[in-house]
Amino acid sequence: MRKPIIAVDMDDTICHLVKRAIYHNNNDFPTHLLRYEDMLDWDTDHLRHPNCTQEIFYGRPGLFEELEVFDEHVVGEMEKLHNAYDVIIVTAAQPKTVIEKWNWLQKHMPFIPIENFFPCKRKTLINYDLLIDDGVHNLVPALQEGRKVLCIPHPWNLKAREQYAFQLLTTWQGAKEQVDLILGG
Known part of the structure; x- marks a missing residue:
């Protein structure tokens, strides 16, 4: 009998990408300080300095290896989930960030094997029973397909949380x- 598959996003789900990108933005562009609370949408071009492209904001070499874990419970809870279910990490990644993301995962969650690591932006292509994610572009299609989802709340998914009945995971505890x-397990 197969174990249920839990697809878990990385960025802003098990680690903090946006907060770290904001930190670097605010150091590099002090005239255009960003706040996490102001990140109300995926398209943040209007908030950033004109010289700060999407590539600069998220493409800083080594950025994905320096991210902080989501909270003090995430590693232990992910290990419990890994032991009980078939946990896969499904994360959007540029070719140059795949190794950084894998290195981060091995540093913090070495119990996740390479065969359970999927760099993939279009998560609807993956088979899973439950998706844990912060991205509306992943959560809504999963919900519309009748899949179970857990939403990690952030400012950029507030509108969707008001519109859809996402179950929330506000802490990993x-x-x-x-x-x-x-999952009824």
Whole structure:
């Protein structure tokens, strides 16, 4: 009998990408300071300095290896989930960031094997029973396909959280128990 598959996003789900990108932006462009609370959409071009492109904001060499874990519970809860379910990491990545993301994952969650690491932007192409993600572009299609989702709340998904009945994962503390309830395990 196969274990249920839990697809888990990386950026801003198990680690903090936007907060770290904002930190670097604010150091590099002090005339255009950004705040996490102002990141109300994926398109943040109007917030950034004119010289700060998407590539500069998210493409800083080594950025993905320096990200902080989401909270103090995420590693332990991910290991519990890994032991109980078939956990796959499904993360959007540019070719040059794949190795950084893999290195981060091995540093913080070495129990996740390489065969469970999927660099993939279009998550609807992947088979899973539950998606844990912060991206509306992933959560809404999954919900529309009848899949189960857990949303990591951030300012950029507030509008969608108001529109859709996403179950929320506001902290990783107790995540395994929440997933058990959702999957009936």
